[in-house]
Amino acid sequence: MTLTAPSTTVSHPLSRLTAEEITAVSTIVRDAGLVKESSKFVYMGLEEPHKRDVLAWSPGQPVERRVRALLLDRATGNGRDLTVSITGAAVVRDDEIDGVADGQVPILDAEFEAIEPILAADERWVAAMAKRGLDVANVRAVPLSAGSYFPDETGDRVVRVLGFHQADPADLPWAHPVDGVVAYVDITRGVTTAVHDHFDLPVPAERADLDQATHPHPVRDLKPIEITQPEGPSFTVDDDVVRWAGWEFRVGFDAREGLVLHQLSIDGRSVVHRASIAEMVVPYADPSPVRFWQNYFDVGEYLFARYSNPLELGCDCLGEIHYFDGTLADEDGAPRVIRNAICLHEEDYGVGWKHTDLFNGMAETRRSRRLVISFFTTVGNYDYGFYWYLYTDGTIQLESKATGIVFTSAYRGEDHPYATEVAPGLGAPFHQHLFSARLDMAVDGTGNTVHEVEAVRMPMGEANPYGNAFMKRSTPLTRESEAQRLGDATVGRVWHVVNPSKTNRLGQPVGYALHPQNSPVLLADDQSSIHQRATFSTKSLWVTAYDPAERYPAGDFVNQHPGEGGLPTFVADDAPLEDTDVVLWHTFGLTHFPRPEDWPVMPTDYTGFTLKPVGFFDRNPALGVPQSTSTHCSSHDS
Template identity: 60%
Template sequence: MTTLENRTHALAMTSEAEVRAVREVLLDAGLLGETVRYTFFTPEEPAKGEVLSGAETDRRFRVILLDIASGRSWDVVVSTDSRSVVSNRELDPPRDGQPPIIDTEFEMIEDILNAAAEWREALERRGIDPAQVRAVPLSAGAFDDYPEHPGHRVVRAFGFRQDHEKDHPWAHPIDGLVAYVDLTARTVDRVVDHAEHPVPETTGNFDDPEVQGPPLDLKPIEITQPQGRSFTVEDGHVRWGKWDLRIGFNEREGLTLHQIAFDGRPICYRASVAEMVVPYADPSPVRFWQNYFDCGEYMFARYADSLQLGCDCLGDILYTDAVIADDLGNPRTIENAICMHEEDYGVLWKHSDMFTGSRETRRQRRLVISFFTPIGNYDYGFYWYLYLDGTIELECKATGIVFTSGTPGEYATEIAPGLGAPFHQHLFSARLDMTVDGGPNAVEEIEAARVPMGEGNPYGNAFRRSVTRLSRESDAQRDANASTGRVWHIINTEKTNALGQPVGYTLHPEGQPTLLADDASVIRSRATFAAKALWVTQYDADERYPAGDFVNQNPGGAGLPAWVQADRPVDGEDIVVWHTFGLTHFPRPEDWPIMPVDYTGFVLKPSGFFDRNPALDIPASTNGHCHGGKENGEVHGPGKDRGAE
């Protein structure tokens, strides 16, 4: 099959030529009028079976189109191989939800607000010049407090005062005031002026040298690999040690990993962060609706940073660009969107034996594949780690600026004089399309269980392992339980190791709180995925996003809660594991004016996948910095140039 730019793999990353080709097809089909914009563009990946079979596949892309004049929208799939529209469905917003909010709409929000007399008058009563106000348009949710225009695209907007061009307005929230904006009609339909709170006068200018103070005297850290890096990347195909995988990128999920294998054995067909939600805890009349689905409502990876050597990444770095489409459907290349490098990670294994005199140490290292994206006030980093012993880890980093209010109190921390930061959560959903040793797979819930003192346990020291097989989708909606060390063992139901045990990988959760909102709340119905730490579903190529395809203004019930109604079997099937993890953030004064990185994530560890330690073949360090190593003819003894453990 002849494809654009001699594409070599069905999961190859998007090229600029493909973005242009999709636009040409849509133009030829008459689907791109003067007021039509892209709200979503992503590769429409072939079904898993087609890719794994090696069959030729059709290269397709999914585009969600929005007419910003009429509010009508369409879900379109385009083939760049046949240069044709494969499918085209007009959305029904009251039922389906709205397409994501786009840059075109963000850019016009201040003009809409400043044209509204009620908004200007509310600011004037506070003695604030509208020209000083930076408006923040935020997804409106799906509440019954705005019934006037069902099906219309709406956002709710807060104002923040900006005192000068370099002033960070997050320090000056204009609290007690919110506007409801109809994006299609470009009108302010309602202004809720609940209370006039003093605007905080603290500074948020963390990048001002006077605020930072004199820099500490820290010596540079340089990371070098004199012989170069140990991994290779060809057309998105990554090889490192025994690891083999592909990388991808799209504007909704950001970085995606595909066909992850170790020593030729499959582990996971596709891994991504498929959704995240940030629900806030302040129930006030102007803030009760605050909850943001950064993937589904904003396509947050379209704002991914172009990473910088020495700042974002250290060492022998390989950067990869990512290509997305802008609002008009033209290609936009994010340079250095993905960073790949190796990191030393301390001791991998070590023993000094008193009987044999053996002293052996091997150092751990990991391959890091990452990207960073700012979305509004927050910045998120997503770091996939692959370790020499077969472990996979995802670490999500949250930094940036906390969302602020002018009303510290029961549901917010006072982080600076008069400045509040409402309590909130950052909840992520990882979609893990598992293929442990090729499948079929199943999930066992494993936890520690106490054994009562008595017959067989006369001294009360015994405890055992409790194993529960999850058989159907109704069984496979689980909470974490740190008190019992609950983990989930993903096994191959047809293959065993040399000891007769099923080969598998274990998902180790952090066990932090899931969604804290009330069961009857609107956010609970819209972010049901976040109410459980684990869901297991039978694989379906169309089931990609845990809160549904169209999250913006969706009334709820889409995604995982809808799919599991079928109650399909998940024991010995082709399964997808969905894991909710995240942070519950009670902000601290130390989080202002910029928040040090907070961390969350999970680990997948081999459990019976190998017959023994798979990292016995890691060579000893030869860089002259271990005891017994030689450098310039000198033998380094204890206390001299010893490597950190």
């Protein structure tokens, strides 16, 4: 059958997928005979061209559009990995996914929704609830990714399920965990393979309603704050290209990674070719037989950007705002629009630079400002916000915000030291939130070298007679085997990405420095299953030579993958890294020992990292920030 290539209106190789393109991909795949009645589209995303092709492309040249699509046959559990050429109206790659060696495709919403009826039909689950005086109809089944633990599950699509009691539609189930019971479900066959009733603990009774009767709290009397920009915002948006205060970048959005920044530059000089959150894992610390398996890869197993929030509903951004809709494919291959999925605005950020001089009488102040581009996603109980900040001094920052509801258990007492009691009889197990930022660097070009830079104390001696000296040590990371590093706050360890062929006016190579927050990496034992599957999170930094196929630090198919996927495979060839096209993979995150203050809804916690220019500019790039003319900024003279 000959297909006609659909028309496309995109103007750039990295333009976001349109609804028309998603429909075209679905049609091409169906016409190729690859979609059965039991098939579902798990994922659809732009297959981005090679970096060299993007950099060589000029406006007006043809745009080749290819899309990666993952299919699941729900009747068999088999997955397919496709590349579809929209331009050529053809499926150009069709690979079967080996569920044993490769892992499983991500979990569908339709699979999650099928769990409660499956459990309601299982006598063991019904009996376990009845034993606790609960009607199964009032128990919310929470299906969670299964990990990789038992040989008899290898190759099967499974989830593990915990129960939470919900007394009425307004009740928050997370307040009432039915602890001691866990069910294993084969979601392809639609059967419960096991129900383990390990112990019987009281179901916590206190509700989590946010009212004074349930949770008395002092009322804070705050006057309104209005953010206004009478002359409008300082940024412009043209075909997803944002320009602001010398910065320029292209907005991307993907069902797996969420917000992506492409071709980030300042003053016409490139800094980062592509930046995204490529994976995150949430490993729990409770070794209980009910929940030892709890660890979630929200990006690779759940495709967390599918759950992006429409941002105007909750006053998520303030000021003069530009919203971007997110267009994704639903499980039937049809376009689905998330209205206002991405928020763009600018905000004041205090004093940028200031000096009052006693000799020449100068008194100068410039306020800092930052451009904010963000999205928020809700994955089960947790809500995550990802905020990219660009500053007037050339700084780039990523801040991840974690809020929502902590995952709960029954509190078993101080003899089970893996959880905090946050309400009467209610526990919150210890856990980590570990993110991996993929930073495809291009510091003033693609020939870059990464140096590990740290402070060195100098011993007292002839060259340091008073013992006050310390120096800076810079060590190039020349091969992938050398570029697997841990942070070290005791020596102020940072990593400089420099371009050895470009220098500033002082003859120094231009560069940007990655400043980590130096939080713990993965705390699980080296022999654990989660260590094998989330090896990326055992190091603060990995550096790899650019390869367009290396997109995800835990591998392409994270769900039930046995381990060693992603970065351990990427670095196996020990590629050289000097003066070449490099990608930084930075692990950062939170180690969460919950507090009573985290209940019934968690105050936002923060983590992230910073990229700061080091010799990239000849002088302070914020010198050009104008004096404030706001009526809120006054002097004694006025």
